Amino acid sequence: MQIYVEPDAIKRERYAEQLLRAGYQTVPDMIELQRYFNGHPDCLLVVFGAAVELDEVLEFSAYQRVQRPELGIVLVRTRVTNALLQSALRAGVREVVRDDETDIRAACLRAIEVGKAMQTTVRPARTADSTAKVITVFAGKGGCGKSVVATNLAVALAAGGSRRVLLIDLDLQFGDVAIMLKLAPARGIADAVPMTGRLDESGLRSLITHYIPGCDTLLAPANPASADQISRDLVTELLTTARPLYDFIVIDTSSAVTEQVLAALDSSDWYVLVVTPDLPTLKSIRLTVEMFDLLTYPPDQRLILFNRADSQVGLSIEDVEEAVGAPLSTHMPSSRDVPTSVNKGTPLILENPGHPVSRAVRGLADRCAGIDREPERVRRRALLFGRRNASKKPARSDAS
CATH class of the missing domain: 3.40.50.300 (P-loop containing nucleotide triphosphate hydrolases)
Structure with a gap:
């Protein structure tokens, strides 16, 4: 089971038939994603289209990294920068790719393979001493x-x-x-x-x-x-x-x-x-x-x-x-x-x-x-304020 989140209705319609054949469910936003995702614990992949807000993707990924480590997350962006890669990988995003059908398909296949390999890892059984x-x-x-x-x-x-x-x-x-x-x-x-x-x-x-x-x-x-x-x-x-x-x-x-x-x-x-x-x-x-x-x-x-x-x-x-x-x-x-x-x-x-x-x-x-x-959270704040500070021009000195 895979989910494709794409707010752009034109792209969603263009990909719909192809994605459904490949076993994907398309949803328009994070609300629909959460509803569908919660009902499908077997989901191995979530693909976020280029129009999805980055902060929402990072928050979702950081949470699922701990809860469902086998879940693969692929982030599609129109432009991929080093800063974007760093923040995405820290949050647990498995692949960041350009908005290109070939690149997206290859990234999804890689992410699914990793997820299936992680699923084969035997989780420790719940013992009699293990209590809620x-x-x-x-x-x-x-x-x-x-x-x-x-x-x-x-x-x-x-x-x-x-x-x-x-x-x-x-x-x-x-x-x-x-x-x-x-x-x-x-x-x-x-x-x-x-x-x-x-x-x-x-x-x-x-x-x-x-x-x-x-x-x-x-x-x-x-x-x-x-x-x-x-x-x-x-x-x-x-x-x-x-x-x-x-x-x-x-x-x-x-x-x-x-x-x-x-x-x-x-x-x-x-x-x-x-x-x-x-x-x-x-x-x-x-x-x-x-x-x-x-x-x-x-x-x-x-x-x-x-x-x-x-x-x-x-x-x-x-x-x-x-x-x-x-x-x-x-x-x-x-x-x-x-x-x-x-x-x-x-x-x-x-x-x-x-x-x-x-x-x-x-x-x-x-x-x-x-x-x-x-x-x-500390790392994200540091990254955010670092960008802000970098964007500010140095104050002009009176002595110059």
């Missing part, structure tokens, strides 16, 4: 965007099917995960109640609702009254059973600190605390941090996400950090595209991977997955 990292997303006050963060984070961690992620809706009375992902569940967490004390892998799988490749969900009860039947022990049992089956488990919680939420927190490897720039939320997050201290949850495993960070409401980032009593790990901007994506039932990270909100969520996912992209 549990990430609990919590906010002490409703309306902070907690469910938006949880759903987008789960999709980001799934990385187009290269990882296995389970998203659990533990807001047992008013969970929104099903509606936010346009899922119509046949079963959910409430159906685990009769299995309490004897839940096994097959029982858990019978409760799961599949979402996209790499991402499953365990949904909240359709009837809020069922919440009372779900005990703390059952939550612990669900997590214990699920951990060997997944790479990550993302838990969306209620705003109240219930016994079930405490069970999730006690089992967590990461705690994502969502805060917004308003005084009631700052008060609740400060109390949450103090509660975490009392419960001895490690401070270095807490990631505080500052949602709507660019809102002009009279509170600076320094004010928020002082009120919270801890540094902010991720800044997520405010955008009307977020509620629009919620109303569509499609996480923004799927609909628009290059959106600033999507980039912030991917940064959070990288932290949870132990991936450090800071060196790459």
Whole structure:
């Protein structure tokens, strides 16, 4: 399976028949690429036409270099320079070629051969000791965007099917995960109640609702009254059973600190605390941090996400950090595209991977997955500012 991204409709039409015969799917932009790419984990090659924005290609390539190293990326440009080659190769682009059909065809064949060779490398099998990292997303006050963060984070961690992620809706009375992902569940967490004390892998799988490749969900009860039947022990049992089956488990919680939420927190490897720039939320997050201290949850495993960070409401980032009593790990901007994506039932990270909100969520996912992209960002900034400085003429000296 290969994908050709070409915004130019005339070129797309000209290549369409030839590309389809060769097994390519043509898409017009990055949004369509992400939709198609996420549904085809067997994809070996993505070709970016000359009209695709370079920054979008580099961001996509740098991310996939870690998630799907066998994926070949070919970049087509009307003009190939040394600076372009350096930045592309650093980001993981396999081939950079001129906009010439013969050159493109040869580059694609080479990239596919390398990808097939890398696929034959045997990946280490998942052992009994290999268990999922549990990430609990919590906010002490409703309306902070907690469910938006949880759903987008789960999709980001799934990385187009290269990882296995389970998203659990533990807001047992008013969970929104099903509606936010346009899922119509046949079963959910409430159906685990009769299995309490004897839940096994097959029982858990019978409760799961599949979402996209790499991402499953365990949904909240359709009837809020069922919440009372779900005990703390059952939550612990669900997590214990699920951990060997997944790479990550993302838990969306209620705003109240219930016994079930405490069970999730006690089992967590990461705690994502969502805060917004308003005084009631700052008060609740400060109390949450103090509660975490009392419960001895490690401070270095807490990631505080500052949602709507660019809102002009009279509170600076320094004010928020002082009120919270801890540094902010991720800044997520405010955008009307977020509620629009919620109303569509499609996480923004799927609909628009290059959106600033999507980039912030991917940064959070990288932290949870132990991936450090800071060196790459530093190199890009150095390259960018180096170009800017080089373009400036030296100031004229008064002494000359």
